[in-house]
Amino acid sequence: MRELPAGSGRRCYVIGDGDGPASRLADEMEAAQLGLARHLLDRAERAAGDPEPVDVDLLALVARLSRALGDALRMAEGD
Structure with a gap:
């Protein structure tokens, strides 16, 4: 299960590891989150x-790092 972007603070997930449009969107979201994490770590x-x-x-940096870490943990745990 992978998280997708959703509005209004809701969570949206795609199930499976396919290569469809939802999986590609999840790949893009994960890449963006990892890029942000690298930037914040620097x-x-x-x-x-x-x-x-x-x-x-x-x-401000601590707040952004906290959000990025929370996103990364949600991605990793599939929660």
Whole structure:
């Protein structure tokens, strides 16, 4: 089971590992989420090395990292 994008905070899933349009959409969504995770990880690593980080920027980064991690866990767990 794989998660697809859905509006209004609802969840939508495709079942199976086929090669149909829904599976391709799930592939695209997963690739986008992984790309965002890579980007956020790079930002986090740079922020960790900053001798004078800005608290507001760090809080925003933590919020985005939390959302990205939640998305990744939902994808991995199929929950």
